Amino acid sequence: MLQLKAFYETLRSERKGNFKGDICILSTSLTKPVQDFLSRDGIKYHIDPIEFLFSSSLAKKIGLFEHVRNVVNTAFQSTCHHLSPYSDIAAQRCKEVAAISLFSRAIANREHTRIWQVTGKALFETYRNKHFSKLGILSLFDSIRNDYDKILLCDGDMIFQRPVSELFELVNDDRAYVGDEINSITPGTGIYRSNRLAARLHPKKLSKDLSMGPNAHELNVGVILSRTNRMEQLMNEWKSIMFENGIEDLFYAHPSDFWHEQDYMRLLRDMNPEKFCNLPTTSLMHLCNQGNTVLREENGLFKMKSNEVLPTIVHFPGASWKNYHNIKSYYMKSILTSLNGLGIYK
Structure with a gap:
């Protein structure tokens, strides 16, 4: 909830995200107090336990x-x-x-x-809660398909520093807009090892499709932006390639080099690069895999070291928020104090 509070406060702030549209929380389950809190604050929610799994x-x-x-x-x-x-x-x-x-x-x-x-x-x-909750949007499309032109599907561990309208304006075609991590997929990296393992296990299906080398980067699924019809198509493709393509054993193929859901999304892009567009780092910065080397924190703001630009979205995957004083102090507040402040616990 602390991450969610930082998320939606910066998203709605007139001096930051300045977002005036609808916010909907996707979850596999929500307690009644949390549901009440979200409703009071005008935030929609959609609960789907993804039972087919x-x-x-x-x-x-x-x-x-x-x-x-x-x-x-x-x-x-x-x-x-x-x-x-x-x-x-x-x-x-x-x-x-x-x-x-x-x-x-x-x-x-x-x-x-x-x-x-x-x-x-x-x-x-x-x-499931950590890796598959985004699939809950599939059961939501019937009720939103005709109401929204574009969707920003994102994790909750991020903040917004500039108007998100700048991001939506970038979407002018039927591609999915995503962001890469800084590190390349080169020998010695975990993703390189997991890709090599996948290619060995499924040479006919994967050996030609997996991008590796200095110009290949990890696609982080923490932020996906697209037109609504493209988002629905992409989520169905993602579900299919994870569970219906005969390569689901990669989830448990090796104790260290196993695949996550993110690897399957990267595979989709490797197979169909024309269906994706990479967001610039001035729009989105993932602070993992050397992302911290290109940003600096100053008075609670995150600026590009090269040009002082504030990325619109700063994402803190893998608890990378612990490395930044202002974000850490926000997340590490007393849980009881925070819940009192949110009106969830009294």
Whole structure:
């Protein structure tokens, strides 16, 4: 809720986002107090638990995968905390081998069904909330398709520094407008390793489509902007390539180099680059994977080091907000104090 408060306050501020349109929160579940708070503040919400996921074997395998990773990480944390940096590399490899062995044995023994009942389902629900909640927009299109020309679909861990109308004005065709992270997909990076793994596992489907090299960058799904019809098409394509294309095993293919939902969106762009347009860093900056090297924080504002421009959106994925004093102090307020201020708890 603290991130959401920073999000919509800067989005609506006349001196910042100056957004006058509708805001709708997508969620797999919302408590009644949160629903009441959103309604009082004029914010719409749409709840979709995305039930189809739970009827698939993929859900049980991801639940098992998360369970195994937790078990292995816990075991190694208790025994390897004293290791040197060089030993840490060896420990990481040992963790990967242990996780692969445990996961393979559990699948062979059909343990994923039992573990699903114990911890797997809860772990998958957490995973769904983090990685698949955007798919909830699919069940919303019937009621919004004819009401909105353009949609900005974004995470809540971001702030707005300039009028978002500047972003909407960029959309003048049927492409999806997205933003890249700074780092290239080159040898030594995690995305490069996961792409290589994917190409080895599915050479006929993926070897020609995956972009790698100094000019290839990670597409961050934290912000997607497009016309409404393109957004609906894109969300259906995303769902299809994740769950209906025969490459869903990449979600649990390796303890470290597994794919996230974001990788599948990047694959869609690699396959159809003409359907996407990259937003400039003056419009959107993701503060991960070296994004912090091109911005500086000054009195709560984030400026490009090269030209002092304020990016319209600054996104803090992966808890990168912890590196910035003003944002950190905002997010780290007392939870009780913040809920009182929001009128959610009294």
